[in-house]
Amino acid sequence: MKFTQAAGPNPTDTMRVLGRPTDRIEGPLKVTGRATYAAEFAPTDMAYGMIVTTTIASGRIVAIDAAAALSAPGVLAVVTHENAGPLARGDDHKVPMLAGPQVDQFGQAAALVVADSFETARAAARLVRIDYAADDGVFDLAGAKDAATRHSSHDHGDFDRAFADAAVQVDATYTTPDHAHAMMEPHATIAAWDGDELTLWTANQMVDWAARDMAKVLAMPKEKVRIVAHHIGGGFGGKLWVRADAVLAAVAARRVGRPVKVVLTRPQMFNNTPHRSATIQRLRLGATREGRLTAIGHESWSGDVAGGSPEGAGAQTRQLYAAPNRRVDEWLATLNLPESNAMRAPGEAVGMMAIEAAMDELAEKLGIDPVELRILNDTQVDPENPERRFSHRDLVGCLRGGADRFGWSARVATPGARRDGRWQIGMGMAAAYRGNIVLKSAARVGMNVSGHVTVTTDMTDIGTGSYTILAQTAAEMLGVDLEQVTVRLGESSFPISAGSGGQFGANSSTAGVYAACVGLRDRIAGAAGFEAATARFADGRVWSGNKSVALGEAAGGQGIEVEDRIEFGSLTRKYVQATFGAHFVEVAVDADTAEIRVRRMLGVFGAGRILNPKSARSQILGAMTMGVGAALTEELVVDARLGGFINHDMAEYHLPTHADIPHQEIIFLNEEDPLSSPMKAKGVGELGICGVGAAVANAVYNACGVRVRDYPITIDKLLAGM
Numbered sequence: 001m002k003f004t005q006a007a008g009p010n011p012t013d014t015m016r017v018l019g020r021p022t023d024r025i026e027g028p029l030k031v032t033g034r035a036t037y038a039a040e041f042a043p044t045d046m047a048y049g050m051i052v053t054t055t056i057a058s059g060r061i062v063a064i065d066a067a068a069a070l071s072a073p074g075v076l077a078v079v080t081h082e083n084a085g086p087l088a089r090g091d092d093h094k095v096p097m098l099a100g101p102q103v104d105q106f107g108q109a110a111a112l113v114v115a116d117s118f119e120t121a122r123a124a125a126r127l128v129r130i131d132y133a134a135d136d137g138v139f140d141l142a143g144a145k146d147a148a149t150r151h152s153s154h155d156h157g158d159f160d161r162a163f164a165d166a167a168v169q170v171d172a173t174y175t176t177p178d179h180a181h182a183m184m185e186p187h188a189t190i191a192a193w194d195g196d197e198l199t200l201w202t203a204n205q206m207v208d209w210a211a212r213d214m215a216k217v218l219a220m221p222k223e224k225v226r227i228v229a230h231h232i233g234g235g236f237g238g239k240l241w242v243r244a245d246a247v248l249a250a251v252a253a254r255r256v257g258r259p260v261k262v263v264l265t266r267p268q269m270f271n272n273t274p275h276r277s278a279t280i281q282r283l284r285l286g287a288t289r290e291g292r293l294t295a296i297g298h299e300s301w302s303g304d305v306a307g308g309s310p311e312g313a314g315a316q317t318r319q320l321y322a323a324p325n326r327r328v329d330e331w332l333a334t335l336n337l338p339e340s341n342a343m344r345a346p347g348e349a350v351g352m353m354a355i356e357a358a359m360d361e362l363a364e365k366l367g368i369d370p371v372e373l374r375i376l377n378d379t380q381v382d383p384e385n386p387e388r389r390f391s392h393r394d395l396v397g398c399l400r401g402g403a404d405r406f407g408w409s410a411r412v413a414t415p416g417a418r419r420d421g422r423w424q425i426g427m428g429m430a431a432a433y434r435g436n437i438v439l440k441s442a443a444r445v446g447m448n449v450s451g452h453v454t455v456t457t458d459m460t461d462i463g464t465g466s467y468t469i470l471a472q473t474a475a476e477m478l479g480v481d482l483e484q485v486t487v488r489l490g491e492s493s494f495p496i497s498a499g500s501g502g503q504f505g506a507n508s509s510t511a512g513v514y515a516a517c518v519g520l521r522d523r524i525a526g527a528a529g530f531e532a533a534t535a536r537f538a539d540g541r542v543w544s545g546n547k548s549v550a551l552g553e554a555a556g557g558q559g560i561e562v563e564d565r566i567e568f569g570s571l572t573r574k575y576v577q578a579t580f581g582a583h584f585v586e587v588a589v590d591a592d593t594a595e596i597r598v599r600r601m602l603g604v605f606g607a608g609r610i611l612n613p614k615s616a617r618s619q620i621l622g623a624m625t626m627g628v629g630a631a632l633t634e635e636l637v638v639d640a641r642l643g644g645f646i647n648h649d650m651a652e653y654h655l656p657t658h659a660d661i662p663h664q665e666i667i668f669l670n671e672e673d674p675l676s677s678p679m680k681a682k683g684v685g686e687l688g689i690c691g692v693g694a695a696v697a698n699a700v701y702n703a704c705g706v707r708v709r710d711y712p713i714t715i716d717k718l719l720a721g722m
Contacts, residue, residue: 001515004569007674011521011537012514012609017475017482021614025487026231026467035231038203039188043259046190047076049252050121051244052111052128053268054103057336057643059134061100061110068127069113074120076256078128079112084251090213090241094305094339097217097247103132104305105338106644107271109244114252114260137336139643141278141303142175144333148301151310151332154318156384157325162295166286170362174283174354174709178636178645179276180653181343185233186269189242191249192259199226202246205235206499207458210242211492217247227492232462232500236626237342239462240501243273270648274341275636277302277311279350283358286325291368293323293377298355303335311340312347316433316690317355319576322379336643342501344626345686348434349693353630353711356430356694361707369413370698371403371582374431382576391575391675394606395431398582401667402429402604406584415705423588423597426703430691432581432605436673436682437504438572441512442495442565445474445520449559451540451552453478455516456488459497459509464685465615466500466509472612473510473679477517478551479537495563503579503683510611511566511677519562528554571675579687581605583624583695589703594718596700598628602665603692608673608682616684620666623688629656630689631696632712 012018029035054061066078081100089096095104103110111128115121138144163169189202198220204210207227215222232239249262264272279302286295302311314328343349363370375396382388403409411427412418418425443457455474461467471485488494498508521542525535530544541548554560571577584602589595603624610616633654636645647653666688672680693711701707706721 001518001564002567002569003678007678007680010678011477012679014476017472018611019609022468022472022612024465024468024615025471026461037185037231037233038190038201038229039261039263041190041201043190043192046259046261047114047116047256048118048121049112049114049249049260049262050125051109051248051262051264051268052113052125053107053272054099054110056103056132056134057106058137059103059132061103062131062133064111065129066111069124072120072124072127074116075113075124076116077114077252079114079248079252079255086219087247088217088219090217092209092213092241094308097244105336106642107268107338109248109272112248112252112262114256137643139335139337139638139640141280141301141333141335144303144335145280145301148331148333150329152330154328154384159295159297159325159327162325163284163286163297166294167289168287168362168365170283170285170358170365172283172358172361172709174281174357176279176350176353176711178278178638179343179630179634180270180636181236181238182653182655183234183236183238186264186266187239187243187245187273188263189246189249190259190261191253193254197224197226198250199228200246200250201228202242203232203239204229204242205232205239205460205462205501207460207490207492208496208499213242214246214250218250225492229460229490232460235462235500236344237346237501238273240342266650267648271338271644274339276343277304277340279311279313281313281354283354285358285362287362287366291366291373291376293321295325296321296323297327299329300351301331301333303333303337304340306334308340311350313351313354315347315435316351318384319382319578320355320431320433321377322383326383337638345434345689348690352430352433352691353693356691357697360698370429371399371408375399388574388576391577392671392673393578393580394669394671395580397669398580398604398606402582402584402602405667406602408584415702420588422591424591424703425586425588426699426701427586428695428697428699428702429582429584430695430698432583432687432691434503434579434687434690436577436579436676437502438568438677439498439504439508440565440567441498441508442563443497443512443516444495444561444563445513445516446559446561447520447524447551447555449552449555449557451480451484451550453480453485454488455485455513456494457497457509457512458490458492458494459505460490460500462500464500464619465612466505468615469506469510469611470513473513474517477514477521480540480551495565503686506611507677507679507681507683510679514678515564515566516562519564520560523560523562524551524554527556575675577676579607579682579684581687581691583692585695585699587696587699587703589700594715594722596632596713598660598662598696600663603688604667605684605687606669606671607684607687608671608676609680610668611679611681613668616668617666619685620688621664623686624664624692625656625661627689627692628660628696630711631693635712
C-alpha cells in the first residue's frame with residue numbers, strides 16, 4: 001500500500017480499541033518473569049564469553065599473550081584479531097567491533113575469552129596480557145573546537161546584518177556533556193551455528209539492520225542470519241546496531257562449535273557502545289523591541305571518531321520559530337573518545353536545551369512573558385521555505401493550555417522573589433519540538449477458522465508498548481476484541497518493519513499492520529460474498545447492510561493470511577511534519593546550599609492521534625525524567641589521560657531516582673494528522689525529552705537569579721553565582 005495523499009475516513013476512526021488507555025498485553029509475561037530477554041535463552045551446551053577491552057584510546061596492539069588464560073581449566077578459546085578471521089565493518093559501524101592491530105577507542109574489544117562457565121571466563125579474562133604502542137589522542141571538545149570541520153550549513157537571508165541591526169540581542173554559549181544511554185538491560189547476545197546458518201538471540205532495536213550488518217561483518221548471505229529479539233529492556237538508540245557482543249559471540253561460537261553467550265558489563269557498555277556527544281552551542285537571537293525575531297543563529301560543535309557524524313543540535317532551530325534571517329551551522333571535531341551516535345531525540349534533546357534557554361534570556365531582556373514570546377514567533381510554514389506548510393502544528397495550543405493548567409500566571413518574573421522558608425521557588429517553561437519521521441513497514445496478518453487474528457512483523461518492543469498498539473490496530477481494523485489478537489515480534493524471518501527508533505516505530509509499524517488488514521478485510525469480505533468497499537467489520541463479524549457472516553466462517557478451515565507494507569510517498573517533502581509540546585516546571589533552590597529540588601512538572605503535547613494514551617503517557621514520563629537528568633545530574637566524565645569515561649557505572653553516572661522526580665502531569669491535545677499516515681498519528685517517544693532540560697534551567701534561574709549555561713546545573717556552578 002502506498003500512502004500518497006491525506007488519509008480520509010477509514011476503519012481506524014471508530015476508535016473502539018485504538019485511543020483507549022490499554023494495559024500492555026505482554027505485561028503479565030514481564031511481571032512473572034516469563035518474558036525471555038536475550039541473555040535468558042538457554043540453548044544446549046552453552047559456553048560463556050568475557051570481553052577484554054583496550055586500555056588505550058589510540059594506537060596499536062603490539063602483542064597479545066593469552067597463554068595463561070588458555071591454560072586455565074575450563075577455558076575453550078581466546079578470540080583475538082590474530083585468529084578471528086577477516087571481519088568487515090557493518091554499514092553503521094564507525095570502528096571495527098574487534099580491535100587489532102589498530103586501536104580506535106578506549107574500551108574497544110580486544111579479545112574474547114570463552115569458557116565453560118561465566119565465572120571461569122571472567123577470571124581468565126584477567127589473565128590476558130596486551131602490550132600497546134599508544135598514540136596521543138584528542139579527548140577535549142573545547143580544545144578541538146577550532147580544528148572542527150563544518151558538516152552542514154543552512155543560511156537564509158542576511159543573518160549577520162540582521163543580527164547586528166537588531167534592537168535586542170542575545171549572544172550566549174551553552175554546553176552539554178557526553179551522555180550515556182544507560183538502559184536497564186545490558187547489551188547481550190547468544191550465538192549458535194547450525195551448519196552455515198547463524199542464530200543470534202540479541203538485544204537489538206532494529207532486527208533487519210542487525211541481520212544486514214552481521215551478514216556483512218561475517219561475509220555471509222543475509223538469509224543465513226537469524227535474529228531473535230522478542231523483548232528488549234530499553235535501548236534509547238544504544239541498541240540500533242549490533243555491537244561487539246554480537247560479533248564476537250558469533251565468531252566464538254563458530255570457533256568452539258557451541259553456542260556462546262556474551263553480555264557486556266556496565267563499564268564496557270559505557271565505553272564500548274555509542275553515547276551522545278558533548279556539544280558546544282552558540283545561540284544568537286535578534287529581535288525587535290516588540291519581541292519579533294529578526295535573526296536566529298545557532299552554531300553547534302560536537303565530536304566523534306574519524307568518519308563520524310555530528311550530534312545535529314541545530315535540527316529544531318531550522319523550523320521552530322519564524323525569523324527572516326537565519327543561520328544554522330553544525331561543526332564536527334574528530335575525537336579519540338568512544339563512538340558517539342543516536343540517543344533519544346538525537347539533535348533536538350540537547351539542541352532544545354540551548355535555544356529554549358536563549359529564548360528565556362531574550363524574554364527577560366524584552367520584558368515579555370516567555371510563553372507570549374514563543375507564541376508571538378510561532379509559524380505555520382517552514383521558515384526556510386514558506387511555500388512548505390506544516391502538516392499540523394498546534395504549538396500555541398500546547399503553550400496556552402499548559403500555561404493555564406500549570407498556573408503560569410502566578411509566576412513572579414523577578415528572579416529570587418518567591419520564597420518558601422529557606423527555599424527559593426522558581427517557575428520555568430520551554431517549547432518541545434521533534435521532527436516526525438515515517439519509514440516503510442511491513443506486516444503479515446492472518447485469521448483462522450475460530451476468528452483469531454495473528455499479527456507477525458519483525459518490529460521490536462523496547463519497553464514502548466509495540467505489542468499492544470499493533471494488537472489494538474488489528475482489533476480495530478477487523479472488528480474483534482483485543483483478546484482475539486496474538487502479536488509475534490522480533491524475528492528476522494518476519495516481514496520487515498520500521499523497527500524501534502527515531503520516534504518512527506509506532507506510527508510506521510501500525511501503518512504497516514493497517515495495510516495488511518486492509519488486504520485481509522478485502523479477502524474476508526469477498527469470501528463472505530460481500531462488496532469489500534462497503535463491508536463493515538464489527539462484533540467478530542463482517543457485515544453488508546443487515547447481513548453478516550462470522551469472521552472465522554468467512555476465513556474457512558485454511559484461514560486467510562495477507563502480507564503487505566506501507567510505503568510513504570512525497571508528503572514528507574511537501575509538508576513539514578513534526579510533533580510539538582510545552583514543558584512547565586517548578587523548582588526549589590536552597591538559598592544557602594544551592595541544592596535543587598524539582599517540585600512539579602507539566603507537559604502538554606500535540607502529536608497526532610494518540611494510539612494508546614497509557615503507553616504514550618509512560619513514554620513521556622520516562623522522557624521527562626531523562627530531561628531532568630540531562631539538566632541536573634547526567635555527565636560522562638572524560639579521562640583526559642586515557643580517553644575513556646571515568647564514571648562508567650550506575651553508581652557514578654547519576655541518573656534521576658524516584659526521590660528526584662515529583663508529581664508529573666501529562667496532557668495530550670485531541671488532534672489528528674491525516675498527512676502523517678493512515679493512522680493519523682505521530683510518534684511521542686522522543687518528544688517528551690525535548691525542551692524539558694531548558695524548562696528546568698529556566699526555573700532554576702527564576703528561583704535564584706543564577707543562569708548556568710553549562711549543563712548539568714550542579715551545586716558548585718550555582719554556588720559560584722549566589
